Amino acid sequence: MPLADRFLDIRRDPDSDELLARGGDSEAHSILQRAGFIAVVRLHETYHRVPTGLTQDDESRLATDAVARLRAIGYHVDCDTDFDTDARPASCLPLGSSVAHLAERIREATTTHEAADALTELTAAHDGILAALDEVLTATADFHDGLG
Template structure:
């Protein structure tokens, strides 16, 4: 087993299981786990937290994929103990992931001095239809559709669970954050311009006559 240079983080072991021949990864911390999961490893939590290479990876590609995981972990500063077939001196820098973008947004929120500015930063999170939370809800509904297409007796409860999480778990979070964003905006506004306000009057009912100039 090959060893890379030491780092301050916990070591990661990538090896082929002697009994099953499955490529496994163990050790590391949350960041290391995220790197593995973005390199086609699946997380397992039975007994202990560890990872296995996805069965969707063809046998002839397992070495290359495992070496990529080693390279990415090494680039992040981890000590990697790898079987000889997976060892590589290379590194591969991580790209800016969606999760990292959200984490960067969280850090900006922590450092923003005024309530009004924080409210502005929340727009991407709370935007209706295509904000972060709305998109996450769409993802859950899409997963539900996948399970419905599998059309087995055990799949429908999973599909219903995905719908439930989107509508009844994620939905209230989105509603709360919309209220928080409005509250922060009002707190940051000058006196006399703060809400809440009464809703606007209902729009007039459409007329049956066609609009536009007639002769």
């Protein structure tokens, strides 16, 4: 990964007063999304902004959280002083990384038993990934049905 991708700016745009995050790589974009920023994809640029309708205090909390999360895993973040923080929250691997790790285990397997062990994480009836995905899809369908 290029070193330049480890740098981000989180600032209020002086012209529009929008709170914007610029720079970073796909991991930084994922962290910004999880912190509450919305991606804006242009032909030659992708950046993030806070959702519309937030109070300035809520925007500041969102930006401060993003700065802390990004710095906790080694990004250099230049930001407005309102968002500067020394907080470094502990971070867990996202679920997608855990699932991707299963693919790596299967690629590295040298025996059928090793491959089957990895696949069991997917198919375990009580707490496997497919069972959990079934719960997510059912909850989403229930939510949709409740919309009227």
